[in-house]
Amino acid sequence: MDIAQLLQMGARLFSQSGANAGNLAQDDIVSALAGLLGGNADGSGIDLGAILESLNGAGLMDLAQSWLGDGENAPISTDQLGQVFGQDKLSGFANQLGMDQADAENGLTQAIPAMLDSASSGGNLLELAGGAEGILGMVSKLFGKS
Template sequence: MSLLDTLASSLGKSSPEGGGGSSALIAMAMEFVNNQPGGLNGLIQRFHEQGAGDIVSSWIGTGENKPVSPDTVTNVLGADKVDELAQKAGVPGDQLSGMLASVLPHLVDRATPNGEVPAEGKLDLTSVLGSLGGLAGLFGKSEGDKNA
């Protein structure tokens, strides 16, 4: 089982196609962030513009990650973008926004290990996946224990 499959199964998410679809959704989330105007910085800016700056800032900081609702994800990204991504993934839009709400806090958190956004504003697949190595176990812990 790949790391992405492990992450997806630990989230309890699956697509109609099975575990590979979940892996694709996680990879799609990373690709989406990187393809934002400004990459991760652009995504962070969108959260701030939509009144959810405190949420995204908690993911960057070294403390507890605040949860984000699927509705907030849809509001920040835009319903059209969520629908477009959902169509590509072959899942309903509400399922995709729920998956992104589960995955984005951890992706952003792992991409900013010292509370700093990478200068290039891109999620590096290799380094993020490497830091996600213990993430499957993390989902069984409280968020306050994430840096333990």
């Protein structure tokens, strides 16, 4: 699954999450998700390693490990989303979609874990992170050996 497919899946989950997002255009959600994840509207520039680093920096690697592994995904709270992305980015995401920030955050609690889980299925995270060197760099950063 490439990054564009991940964004489409995340947008679908977001719109189905009960976050009052069902009336939003899929492309608008994709664009907002891409921006939240540090990329351009088309998904280019998204760095999943940086997202994992943010999770690690917030003390949430146990969540990331549950998403990247083959077991059940641990849930993320709206407070934890704030720790990972920051309130400014979350507010910008909600404003871009013209919705209440609390509703936007609730939708993201469904979309973000599923996106990272899907990115890690079948080795696709390896491709998205820039191959073996990208994964090694990401792992070394996670364990403070950069």
